[in-house]
Amino acid sequence: MDDDRLIPEDLLIPADGDMPVESAELLAASGLAYEELVELVEFGVLQISEGSTGWIFQARAVHQARRVVKLRDSFGLNPPGMALALTYLEKIEALEQRLRELECLLPR
Amino acid sequence: MKFKDYYETLAIERGASAEEIKKAYRRLARQCHPDISKEEGAEERFKEISEAYQTLSDPEKRQAYDDLGRHNPGEDFRPPPDWETRFSTGPSQQEVDLSELFEQMGFRSSQRRRQAAGVDFPIRGQDVEAVARLSLDEVSSGTQVTLERPGGNVRIRVPVGVTDGERLRIPARGGPGSGGGPAGDVYLHIQLQPHPLFRPVGHDLYLELPLTPSEAALGAQIELPSLDGRVRVTVKPGAQAGQKLRLAGKGLRQRGEGAGDLYAVLRIVMPTPISEREQELYRELAEASSFQPRPHFAGGSSDG
Numbered sequence: 001m002d003d004d005r006l007i008p009e010d011l012l013i014p015a016d017g018d019m020p021v022e023s024a025e026l027l028a029a030s031g032l033a034y035e036e037l038v039e040l041v042e043f044g045v046l047q048i049s050e051g052s053t054g055w056i057f058q059a060r061a062v063h064q065a066r067r068v069v070k071l072r073d074s075f076g077l078n079p080p081g082m083a084l085a086l087t088y089l090e091k092i093e094a095l096e097q098r099l100r101e102l103e104c105l106l107p108r
Numbered sequence: 109m110k111f112k113d114y115y116e117t118l119a120i121e122r123g124a125s126a127e128e129i130k131k132a133y134r135r136l137a138r139q140c141h142p143d144i145s146k147e148e149g150a151e152e153r154f155k156e157i158s159e160a161y162q163t164l165s166d167p168e169k170r171q172a173y174d175d176l177g178r179h180n181p182g183e184d185f186r187p188p189p190d191w192e193t194r195f196s197t198g199p200s201q202q203e204v205d206l207s208e209l210f211e212q213m214g215f216r217s218s219q220r221r222r223q224a225a226g227v228d229f230p231i232r233g234q235d236v237e238a239v240a241r242l243s244l245d246e247v248s249s250g251t252q253v254t255l256e257r258p259g260g261n262v263r264i265r266v267p268v269g270v271t272d273g274e275r276l277r278i279p280a281r282g283g284p285g286s287g288g289g290p291a292g293d294v295y296l297h298i299q300l301q302p303h304p305l306f307r308p309v310g311h312d313l314y315l316e317l318p319l320t321p322s323e324a325a326l327g328a329q330i331e332l333p334s335l336d337g338r339v340r341v342t343v344k345p346g347a348q349a350g351q352k353l354r355l356a357g358k359g360l361r362q363r364g365e366g367a368g369d370l371y372a373v374l375r376i377v378m379p380t381p382i383s384e385r386e387q388e389l390y391r392e393l394a395e396a397s398s399f400q401p402r403p404h405f406a407g408g409s410s411d412g
Contacts, residue, residue: 028232029279029293063275066295067143074137074158089143093273097309104307104314105350107375 020049021057030065039079040068045086109186111179112206114160122174126165133161163210173210230289234258236282237295240266244303244313247271248335248361255294258283264296269363272300272308305333311360311368317353318377319343334358334370341372349376 027034040046041055046064048055067089068082077085115122118132139145140154163169179185236257250268254261262281270276275297282292306313315332323330327345331338334355341353351374359368379386 025279028290029235029277059277062277063295071141071143074141075134100307101309104309104371105352105373107316 019059020051021059021062022051022053023055023057026057026062026065029062031069032065036072036079036082037065040065040083040086043080043083045083109184109206109209111176111181111183111185112156112160113179113181114164114173116181117156117160118164122178126167129161129164133157133165159207163207169210230287231285232289233285233292234283235292235295236262237297239297239299241299241301242266242270243301244306244308244335244360247298247300253296255296257281257294262294264294266296266298267363268361269311270298271310271360272298274298306335306370308360311362313359313368313370315370315372316375317343317372318375319347321376321378324348324374324376332370332372335360343374347374347376349374 021029023034023037026032027037032040037046041048045068046057046061048057050056064086068086071077071085072082075081075085115124118129118136120128120132124132136157137154140150140157142151142154163173176185234257236255238253238255240253242251247266247270248268251266252263253266254263264278264281266276275295278294278296280291281294285291300308306315308314313335317330317332319328319330323343324347325345327347328343330341330343332341332355335358339355339358341355343353353372353374355370355372357367358370361367382390
């Protein structure tokens with residue numbers, strides 16, 4: 001298609017990349033409210049490093065925040081509920097990953 | 109325009125109360141939410157439920173929807189003439205989806221409210237989310253995907269080194285913003301298609317390597333498939349089932365330098381049926397061998 005615009009590769013930001021994200025960008029990209037963000041950081045669900053102008057997040061925090069916003073909207077969760085849901089989901093995914101590894105060692 | 113029965117989607121009566129609508133939505137959301145259900149089609153179903161709920165949970169939109177009357181799902185229908193002036197923006201020959209109409213409706217009314225307050229609010233463009241199902245070959249050599257988005261399609265180069273389940277974000281490449289607002293973002297969720305031989309774990313690949321009992325006993329030179337052609341490996345004499353042979357750098361390529369490893373997991377397989385001659389040789393072997401594979405059973409059952 002002619003109207004396609006090719007995006008240079010360097011614009012792709014992988015979730016595990018070290019491109020830092022500031023609070024304002026995280027809030028705009030996720031739809032999270034500032035008070036919710038503060039609580040999720042207090043719960044330790046979103047990890048921060050202190051920058052000169054405020055909190056700095058890793059790129060993966062954007063995906064975490066968006067996910068938690070979807071759960072909030074679907075189930076009417078408050079921040080403690082959001083923190084708990086995200087913690088469990090991430091734990092399940094880590095276990096699923098480990099399960100896949102172990103399955104590779106078994107005959108099919 | 110194709111009709112969609114939002115009440116049927118949520119499995120509720122047309123006269124349902126706001127509370128009943130919310131309950132129905134929550135019950136279905138718990139079943140189909142893509143973060144909870146990994147079932148085939150759950151995500152699609154969740155989108156339908158959310159679309160229905162977004163319209164029916166807003167009294168203004170619900171009224172407009174009810175005004176359309178009853179039609180069969182999928183049936184072509186013409187909205188009342190005043191809808192053209194109320195919502196329509198694009199050229200009329202274009203196929204419009206019912207959900208887009210209702211989306212616009214909320215959007216426009218909130219815009220109106222904002223303008224009435226004398227503030228021209230910048231509105232961030234829509235985010236574009238998509239799943240890219242890629243083959244192992246595609247992720248190891250890099251590829252491109254084309255996404256539909258408001259304001260024209262966008263082609264995205266998927267860099268070498270992505271893995272299963274990875275999420276990529278491309279800032280400001282989603283739908284255009286309005287009122288001076290920024291464009292939305294593009295989110296791409298990578299899923300790897302299953303491969304008949306290789307199972308990916310991160311950047312490593314696992315391959316099952318079946319051996320005959322004699323290959324395991326005596327060792328063997330074996331040719332394996334890998335993503336970049338065939339490779340020879342040496343199985344040492346006395347190989348055990350479950351052992352892993354590591355072929356460094358023969359896995360999936362990583363971002364930047366390097367690649368994961370390819371693991372061949374040994375499996376010892378018996379022929380079926382075992383021929384007369386083979387059985388004869390195994391009997392001979394059994395007599396000649398003093399191998400005891402279960403010395404730890406020798407203590408008897410009373411030891412616990």
